[in-house]
Amino acid sequence: MEIAVVGTGYVGLVTGTCFAEMGNTVICVDKDAAKVERMRRGESPIYEVGLADMMQRNIAEDRLSFTTSLQDAAVSSDIFFIAVGTNPAPDGSADLKHVEAVARELGQCISRRAIIVNKSTVPVGTGEKVESIIRAELDKRGADIEFEVVSNPEFLKEGVAVQDFMTPDRVIVGTDSEWARDVMHELYCSFTHKTDRVLFMGRRDAEMAKYAANAMLATKISFMNEIANLCERLDVDVEQVRHGIGSDPRIGYSFIYPGIGYGGSCFPKDVKALVHMAGEVGFDAAVLRSVEQRNNQQKQRLNERITEHFGNDLSGMRFGLWGLAFKPGTDDMREAPSKVILEYLIEHGATVVAYDPKAMDAARRELPREWQESGKLEFADHQYDACHDVDALILATEWKPFRHPDFDAMKKKMKQPVVFDGRNQYDPEQLTKLGFSYIGIGRQAAFGA
Ligand SMILES: NC(=O)c1ccc[n+]([C@@H]2O[C@H](COP(=O)([O-])OP(=O)(O)OC[C@H]3O[C@@H](n4cnc5c(N)ncnc54)[C@H](O)[C@@H]3O)[C@@H](O)[C@H]2O)c1
Numbered sequence: 001m002e003i004a005v006v007g008t009g010y011v012g013l014v015t016g017t018c019f020a021e022m023g024n025t026v027i028c029v030d031k032d033a034a035k036v037e038r039m040r041r042g043e044s045p046i047y048e049v050g051l052a053d054m055m056q057r058n059i060a061e062d063r064l065s066f067t068t069s070l071q072d073a074a075v076s077s078d079i080f081f082i083a084v085g086t087n088p089a090p091d092g093s094a095d096l097k098h099v100e101a102v103a104r105e106l107g108q109c110i111s112r113r114a115i116i117v118n119k120s121t122v123p124v125g126t127g128e129k130v131e132s133i134i135r136a137e138l139d140k141r142g143a144d145i146e147f148e149v150v151s152n153p154e155f156l157k158e159g160v161a162v163q164d165f166m167t168p169d170r171v172i173v174g175t176d177s178e179w180a181r182d183v184m185h186e187l188y189c190s191f192t193h194k195t196d197r198v199l200f201m202g203r204r205d206a207e208m209a210k211y212a213a214n215a216m217l218a219t220k221i222s223f224m225n226e227i228a229n230l231c232e233r234l235d236v237d238v239e240q241v242r243h244g245i246g247s248d249p250r251i252g253y254s255f256i257y258p259g260i261g262y263g264g265s266c267f268p269k270d271v272k273a274l275v276h277m278a279g280e281v282g283f284d285a286a287v288l289r290s291v292e293q294r295n296n297q298q299k300q301r302l303n304e305r306i307t308e309h310f311g312n313d314l315s316g317m318r319f320g321l322w323g324l325a326f327k328p329g330t331d332d333m334r335e336a337p338s339k340v341i342l343e344y345l346i347e348h349g350a351t352v353v354a355y356d357p358k359a360m361d362a363a364r365r366e367l368p369r370e371w372q373e374s375g376k377l378e379f380a381d382h383q384y385d386a387c388h389d390v391d392a393l394i395l396a397t398e399w400k401p402f403r404h405p406d407f408d409a410m411k412k413k414m415k416q417p418v419v420f421d422g423r424n425q426y427d428p429e430q431l432t433k434l435g436f437s438y439i440g441i442g443r444q445a446a447f448g449a
Contacts, residue, residue: 048330083119323395325356328400
């Protein structure tokens with residue numbers, strides 16, 4: 001099939017590359033010319049396991065190409081995926097300006113029967129909106145072209161995005177059109193060959209399913225963080241509680257890790273957008289409001305523990321920070337809890353030396369220049385360099401190389417052997433025996449302090 005994917009971020013680039021991998025001809029469109037240049041050379045602008053190799057293979061075999069011109073892409077394409085960002089507007093609603101801009105452009109340039117697929121996460125009713133924008137543009141041109149707007153929300157996880165796309169748990173397609181249903185089924189059945197996992201439903205149902213999935217996962221995280229806060233106050237180890245409840249198959253182990261809050265480009269904005277959507281129809285989404293509130297508070301939890309341990313004035317102190325990305329496996333720093341910690345430490349007079357296996361370039365780009373130029377924030381070349389002469393080490397992202405480090409080597413390098421474990425990766429008793437002060441989440445006030 002001839003496919004155009006508009007927007008080449010985490011979703012669009014993975015979508016386009018994986019469709020090409022299955023033998024389709026794909027042209028990816030992005031308005032960012034510098035990004036398009038890099039992708040043409042086979043460079044991935046984002047870090048995702050296996051993505052760059054797959055891109056290079058498909059470019060070499062002429063199935064994958066890149067352009068800044070949707071008009072050029074429209075000449076040969078029958079299916080258009082919209083995969084542009086839907087960041088929050090100031091009122092918390094999903095800002096649809098990019099989706100609407102693409103819809104307008106599509107109305108101006110499609111020249112034959114087309115299926116338009118909305119892969120961006122969009123509020124219920126956006127399918128109708130996109131349809132009417134395209135129709136209005138076609139009317140202006142006096143063009144009578146048949147088209148369908150389909151909802152096909154994306155469920156890939158950053159960090160394992162290629163694997164998720166190639167072997168999806170399910171593919172949701174929202175449409176009432178038999179034509180669109182057949183085309184989408186044919187397109188996706190190569191990914192769900194073993195057992196058919198394409199679920200068809202109404203367009204509005206599909207739009208809501210995406211928000212409900214993310215809100216459910218965010219709720220699990222905030223719920224567990226709430227329990228962790230209670231555990232701290234009741235002298236209970238939340239890790240024991242986690243094992244105790246995760247073993248119940250009705251609950252399961254996924255998304256019940258206590259920590260320093262969820263980040264990334266999806267959960268925070270999607271919970272906000274759902275609360276806003278509820279407000280627009282006169283409904284108070286009380287549970288979701290609390291999920292967001294707990295998460296905002298949880299992002300401060302390690303900062304509070306640092307204050308409890310060291311006091312309010314951190315001037316002259318130096319902290320090591322392991323992990324900048326919002327989760328392991330990605331270089332994405334959008335809404336990362338590490339940013340909240342960095343801001344707190346630097347505002348309270350400390351300096352920080354940070355290390356992340358993949359997000360160093362993103363951090364250099366996104367974190368304030370002033371921090372970097374003034375020496376308030378340094379970047380280490382190796383994880384152990386971030387322990388050198390520090391008063392404490394903070395673990396913010398649970399990358400695998402941080403899970404089982406050489407504690408003796410760390411201790412020798414550190415000025416004070418203090419570990420703030422924002423992801424409960426370490427055994428408090430082991431660290432205490434080794435002479436560290438250990439402060440985790442949802443565990444006794446502090447071990448060895
Ligand atoms: N990141 C995820 O893990 C994830 C997972 C599932 C769903 N989603 C949803 O998918 C959508 C895209 O997310 P993302 O993280 O890939 O976004 P992103 O911000 O990484 O990428 C969006 C891309 O779209 C491009 N763009 C914007 N307007 C354009 C236009 N008019 N024409 C061409 N290109 C344009 C931008 O230049 C950018 O490269 C969002 O709605 C998001 O909620 C994201």
